[in-house]
Structure formats: structure tokens, C-alpha cells
Amino acid sequence: MNSPLTGIIKDKRLIVCCGAGGVGKTTVSAALAVKAARMGKKVLVLTIDPSKRLAEALGVERSPPEPVRPPISKLRQIGISPPGDLEAWMLDPQVIADTVVEKYANNKEEASSLLSNRIYKNVTAMVAGMQEYTAVQAMHTFLKNDRYDLIILDTPPSRNALHFLEAPKRISRLLNGRIFRFFIPSDTSLIKRAVSTVLNKAMDISLGKTNRVELTTFFSLFSAILSRLNHNAGELRSIFKQKDSSFLVITSPAQEAIEEALYFEKKTRDDLDMPFNGYILNRSLANTNHKNYPDESLFSNHIISELTLNKVKDLAEHELAQMKAHTNLLENIRKRLGPSLFAEALPYISDGVSDLETLATLVDALPSN
Amino acid sequence: MDMETITSKRLIMISGKGGVGRTTLAAAIAIAAAKNGKRVLLAEVGDNEGDESPLAHLFGKKNFTEIPAQLDQNLMACRLWAPQGHKLFLQHILPGGAILSAALRSKALQAFLTAAPSFCEMGWFYHLLTLIKEMNSDGQPRHQLIIIDMPATGHTLALTTLPKILIRLIRSGPIVDALSEGQRVIYDPDKSSSWVVTLPEKLPVSEALELLEGLHASNVPIGGIFLNRFPQNPFQPDEFDTINRIFNDHNIYGKLSFQRIIRSQEAEKRLLKEIDVPIIKVDELTRGGFELPAQIAQKFNPITGDV
Numbered sequence: 001m002n003s004p005l006t007g008i009i010k011d012k013r014l015i016v017c018c019g020a021g022g023v024g025k026t027t028v029s030a031a032l033a034v035k036a037a038r039m040g041k042k043v044l045v046l047t048i049d050p051s052k053r054l055a056e057a058l059g060v061e062r063s064p065p066e067p068v069r070p071p072i073s074k075l076r077q078i079g080i081s082p083p084g085d086l087e088a089w090m091l092d093p094q095v096i097a098d099t100v101v102e103k104y105a106n107n108k109e110e111a112s113s114l115l116s117n118r119i120y121k122n123v124t125a126m127v128a129g130m131q132e133y134t135a136v137q138a139m140h141t142f143l144k145n146d147r148y149d150l151i152i153l154d155t156p157p158s159r160n161a162l163h164f165l166e167a168p169k170r171i172s173r174l175l176n177g178r179i180f181r182f183f184i185p186s187d188t189s190l191i192k193r194a195v196s197t198v199l200n201k202a203m204d205i206s207l208g209k210t211n212r213v214e215l216t217t218f219f220s221l222f223s224a225i226l227s228r229l230n231h232n233a234g235e236l237r238s239i240f241k242q243k244d245s246s247f248l249v250i251t252s253p254a255q256e257a258i259e260e261a262l263y264f265e266k267k268t269r270d271d272l273d274m275p276f277n278g279y280i281l282n283r284s285l286a287n288t289n290h291k292n293y294p295d296e297s298l299f300s301n302h303i304i305s306e307l308t309l310n311k312v313k314d315l316a317e318h319e320l321a322q323m324k325a326h327t328n329l330l331e332n333i334r335k336r337l338g339p340s341l342f343a344e345a346l347p348y349i350s351d352g353v354s355d356l357e358t359l360a361t362l363v364d365a366l367p368s369n
Numbered sequence: 370m371d372m373e374t375i376t377s378k379r380l381i382m383i384s385g386k387g388g389v390g391r392t393t394l395a396a397a398i399a400i401a402a403a404k405n406g407k408r409v410l411l412a413e414v415g416d417n418e419g420d421e422s423p424l425a426h427l428f429g430k431k432n433f434t435e436i437p438a439q440l441d442q443n444l445m446a447c448r449l450w451a452p453q454g455h456k457l458f459l460q461h462i463l464p465g466g467a468i469l470s471a472a473l474r475s476k477a478l479q480a481f482l483t484a485a486p487s488f489c490e491m492g493w494f495y496h497l498l499t500l501i502k503e504m505n506s507d508g509q510p511r512h513q514l515i516i517i518d519m520p521a522t523g524h525t526l527a528l529t530t531l532p533k534i535l536i537r538l539i540r541s542g543p544i545v546d547a548l549s550e551g552q553r554v555i556y557d558p559d560k561s562s563s564w565v566v567t568l569p570e571k572l573p574v575s576e577a578l579e580l581l582e583g584l585h586a587s588n589v590p591i592g593g594i595f596l597n598r599f600p601q602n603p604f605q606p607d608e609f610d611t612i613n614r615i616f617n618d619h620n621i622y623g624k625l626s627f628q629r630i631i632r633s634q635e636a637e638k639r640l641l642k643e644i645d646v647p648i649i650k651v652d653e654l655t656r657g658g659f660e661l662p663a664q665i666a667q668k669f670n671p672i673t674g675d676v
Contacts, residue, residue, distance in 0.1 A: 021387020022573075205462055205543065256423065257388060263421065285625070294621045304611055311603045312612065315623030323622075348625065 003367030019250035020260035029154035047154035278342035385566035410512035415448030451492025562592030569633035593647030
């Protein structure tokens with residue numbers, strides 16, 4: 001019987017990996033991407049705030065303006081050959097903002113006046129949702145033009161990692177005319193003009209007039225540019241709801257991580273009505289049997305005191321207990337999910353994914369068919 | 370480094386990546402300091418209305434509000450809330466009457482303050498400043514020690530670099546006055562310190578070093594590093610080689626735990642080599658959930674002893 005996870009990698013066009021920070025989400029996303037590429041797919045893995053070492057492992061830059069393919073030698077090394085292909089894009093907020101400005105400005109003058117604006121230079125990276133918005137935006141373009149067979153989105157490490165779904169909404173809220181109206185009073189209504197005057201006065205008091213004017217320039221330029229890429233938020237949301245999209249929750253066996261994972265499951269499936277498919281239990285000791293218990297007979301070649309042997313036994317007991325706990329956890333998740341959803345365990349890899357080889361080990365641990 | 374020195378500030382910021390036990394440790398330090406008679410306010414940075422709070426969960430609550438609530442003797446908790454900061458700021462700078470009430474009522478202004486870059490951080494910052502300045506009737510600070518659980522490294526750096534960036538931008542006026550006042554607290558090594566929580570593993574240590582670099586660049590006084598969930602090492606130095614050989618030669622249970630002990634020691638060595646800040650090892654404890662912070666806090670007591 002084929003594993004449901006393999007089926008998802010085979011059939012879907014978009015896989016969204018959600019989960020708490022620190023569970024190895026970026027690494028699992030990369031492993032799924034490698035797996036898909038090995039199966040002959042053209043894959044893009046999109047990640048926000050990636051670890052330096054993953055970028056190094058794949059041999060790609062950390063924040064390029066476009067997706068990057070790792071060197072062919074690295075792809076071969078990790079078992080990817082044509083037609084399979086892998087590209088990675090690690091998003092950096094400032095690079096993204098600059099790219100957006102350059103691409104969507106009306107002309108060079110407009111672009112350069114914004115790029116050199118004092119306020120823009122200092123605060124763009126802080127625009128809430130900019131990264132998520134761009135990620136979603138890029139995904140939209142890639143899905144439309146068939147450049148990739150599969151896109152894997154590693155969601156940003158925020159407490160509420162589903163914020164990216166709301167990014168388009170938040171950006172449009174920022175662009176909402178109502179906010180800018182009081183900066184740029186063009187309204188005909190006498191009352192609105194009066195309110196705007198009052199508010200401008202408040203802004204003048206708190207910011208100083210020069211700053212307020214500069215801020216106004218910044219916002220009118222920036223909002224004009226953002227509005228050019230402001231797709232219908234509903235349209236972007238509908239991509240996630242399509243049948244060929246899949247939401248996976250990545251978690252570790254740690255209690256806090258499991259609690260967050262349950263929250264993500266509930267939120268994606270019940271509140272947001274997204275196609276949730278199952279769990280990947282990362283760094284798990286479930287299924288790590290085939291080992292021996294440390295007893296005396298094994299150590300005839302070593303001179304070992306009873307005291308030392310007992311310490312080794314303690315470690316073994318501890319590991320066995322953990323293994324049992326993780327196995328129970330996996331079974332409980334499976335039981336609760338029922339047959340239509342899946343839960344897979346991935347092993348704890350002691351070195352962490354520091355290079356391609358360990359990433360390959362993780363890929364090999366995914367269900368083989 | 371003892372607990373008394375650690376908590377001898379007005380403000381402690383605890384940061385670190387997800388999954389390292391940062392929230393639990395922030396709670397543990399707060400509990401320990403409160404037990405030792407300090408009036409402590411434990412704060413978290415509130416992002417969105419309705420978000421569940423892992424910090425509040427530790428105290429059996431769903432979330433905290435922007436108004437400090439009593440949790441225990443000497444221990445209060447709240448969230449830093451941008452809209453609250455904005456409101457307090459507007460009340461502070463605007464003359465009362467028409468302008469103030471128009472500003473407070475204006476949905477457009479609220480929306481702008483929430484969505485516009487760095488205004489959100491400004492709200493947290495001003496809210497924090499107000500809490501620092503709150504006084505009891507006897508003229509003593511209402512909150513002697515404020516401990517902030519910083520939810521994401523990005524938030525930490527945004528908050529700590531905010532004064533510098535905005536002062537450069539705005540140069541003068543009430544916002545700059547407030548920021549300068551705040552700067553005098555958060556950049557003063559006698560009044561504030563920033564701690565990074567991490568795990569004794571390669572990647573978390575790399576991330577902690579990166580965060581420390583960022584904090585250092587933003588001029589925030591560094592307290593040090595909490596090396597959390599440090600596994601206990603039952604072996605004597607002379608046993609190590611034998612044990613190592615045994616685990617290499619045989620496929621037996623316990624190998625993973627042993628490798629973890631080795632990695633934790635390597636992580637500690639690396640930190641000692643690469644940075645010159647205090648490193649506090651926090652033993653791994655088996656219990657989780659509600660009891661964990663209190664259990665760690667126990668270990669911190671008596672505060673005069675080493676932790």
C-alpha cells in the first residue's frame with residue numbers, strides 16, 4: 001500500500017508546512033522537496049527566515065531576488081537527476097521590498113525616489129506582512145505559469161504561523177483609502193476634511209511637520225506601488241483551498257510543540273477550512289528499534305565496572321522510555337485522525353541537518369513508496 | 370553569576386528561538402524573583418487580539434490583558450499591547466478636549482497606527498515605558514522588575530533598535546522625547562539586561578550567537594545565555610573513553626542519550642570560546658506543563674547561590 005504522504009508529494013501542486021518554531025520545519029520542507037525531485041518533479045521550496053546552514057547545505061545564497069537552483073553536482077549527490085529538479089528561494093524582507101518597488105514602480109524616477117526615501121530605507125523591512133505577502137504573491141505567479149510541478153511553502157516562524165494567510169488582507173487594510181485620506185486630504189465632505197485637519201494636527205504635534213510631510217510622501221508612493229500588486233485577497237485564499245493544495249503540520253514530540261500542532265490542525269481545518277492532510281512527527285524516536293539492551297555479555301571485550309555499566313543501563317532505560325512515549329504519541333495521533341488523514345514519524349538525526357548528507361538521511365527516512 | 374545579580378535590574382528581556390523553553394524560563398525567573406520579595410511584572414508582547422498565550426497557559430489562563438493582573442504574591446502579568454501604548458501616548462501629548470477625543474475615536478488613526486511600519490513597536494515601547502514609570506503612593510516603582518518574554522527574535526531586535534532608528538528619522542518632538550527616556554532605561558547596563566535562551570545543540574547555539582550579535586549591535590546590555598535543558602552527565606572523565614568505545618562498537622539503547630551529552634558539552638565549549646558573557650546551565654527536568662516553571666524556580670533558590 002502506498003503511503004499517503006508519498007501520494008501527496010506525487011499528486012499535489014502546493015504543500016504548506018505549518019508548525020511551531022524550532023521543530024525543524026525548514027528542514028522537513030527541504031526533505032519533502034528533495035523527495036519530490038527524486039521522484040522526477042520540478043520543485044520549488046519557498047522559505048522565510050531560513051537557517052544559514054540549510055542555505056549552505058543546498059549551496060544557495062541566503063536572500064536572492066529570485067529562486068536559485070543548487071549546483072548540479074549537489075543535486076546529483078542527493079539523488080536528483082532530470083527530469084527532477086529543485087530550486088530554493090529564501091526570502092529576505094528588504095530584498096523583497098526593493099524588488100517589488102523596482103518591478104512595480106511607474107518609472108525609474110518613481111522607483112529611485114522611493115528607494116532613497118529616508119523612511120523607506122529605515123522601515124520597509126518592518127512592514128507587517130510584506131514577506132508573507134510576497135511569498136504568497138510569488139507562489140500565485142509560479143502556480144499560474146507552470147514553472148514548477150510542486151511548490152513547498154515553509155511558513156514563517158511566528159507564534160501564529162497562519163498569519164501569512166491573512167497577509168493579503170492586512171496589506172489591503174494598510175492600503176485602505178480611509179487610512180490615507182487623512183494624510184492626503186482631498187475629500188469633499190466638510191466633516192471629513194475637518195476630522196482630517198484635526199488628525200493632521202495631532203500628527204504634527206507628535207511627529208513634527210517636516211516628518212509628517214515626509215511620511216506622507218513615503219506612504220503615497222509606497223501605497224501606489226503596493227496597490228499595483230494588490231490582487232484580490234479572496235483569489236489568493238482560494239489557491240490554498242484548492243484540491244491540489246495540502247496543509248501538513250510539522251511537530252516534534254515535545255509537549256509544547258504538540259500543543260501548538262493541535263492548534264494548527266484546528267485552525268487550518270476547522271476555522272480556515274483549508275485542506276489539512278496530516279502530521280509529520282519530526283525528531284522522533286518512534287520506530288527506532290532493532291537495538292540491543294546493554295547487558296554484561298556484550299562487553300566481554302571491555303573492562304567495565306558494575307557502576308559504569310549501571311550508568312549505561314540508566315541511559316538505555318531513559319531512551320527506551322522515550323521511544324515508547326514517542327511510539328504511543330504517534331499511535332494516538334493516528335487513532336484520533338482516523339483513516340483519511342496520516343501521521344508519519346521522522347527520526348532524530350543527531351548532527352542536525354548541517355549538510356547534504358544528513359538531509360539525504362532524512363529524505364531516506366520518508367516512506368519509500 | 371547568581372540570581373540576585375540577574376534580577377537586580379528594572380528590566381530583563383528574555384529572547385530566543387521557538388522551542389528552546391524561553392517562555393518557561395521567563396516564568397521561572399519571575400517566580401524566583403517574586404519569591405525573594407521583588408515586585409515583579411511578567412510581560413509578553415501581544416500581537417493579535419484573541420491569540421492564545423503560551424505564557425498565560427503556564428499559569429492556567431488563556432491570555433493576559435494589557436492591564437497587569439495579580440498572579441501571586443509579588444507577581445503580576447500583562448501583555449504589552451500596541452493600541453494601549455498608542456492610547457497612552459496620545460493622552461500624553463495631545464491637549465485634552467476635541468483633538469484628543471477625535472484622535473482616540475478615529476478608526477482611521479487606529480488602523481494606521483496598527484498597520485504602519487514601526488508604529489506597532491512604538492506602541493509596545495511606550496506601553497513598556499509607562500509600566501516602568503508607574504509609581505506606588507510611597508514613591509517606589511510599582512513594578513520593581515519587569516521581565517519580558519519576547520516571542521520572536523525579530524520582535525526583540527525591532528524593539529531594541531526602534532529608538533535609534535526613529536530618533537534618526539524624526540529628530541525632535543514628543544515621540545523622540547519618549548524614545549530618549551526609554552533609551553535611558555533599556556541601554557543602561559545598571560537598569561536593563563537582555564538574556565538569550567538556547568539549547569545545548571549545534572544549530573540553536575549558532576542561532577543564539579547570531580541573536581547576541583544583533584543585540585550587541587543595537588546597544589542593549591547583554592546579560593548572558595541560558596543554556597536550557599542541559600542533560601545530566603553521570604560519567605566521570607575517566608569513564609568517558611570506555612563508554613565511547615562501547616557505544617561505537619555496539620548497537621545498543623542509550624547511544625542517542627550519550628551522544629546528546631557529548632553534544633551538550635561541545636556546545637558549552639563552543640560558547641565559552643566564542644563569547645565572553647555569563648552562561649547559565651539549566652538542568653533538564655523531566656516534568657513538564659504547569660509545574661515546570663515553579664520547579665526551575667526552586668532550583669534558582671536561594672537566590673544568593675549559584676544557579
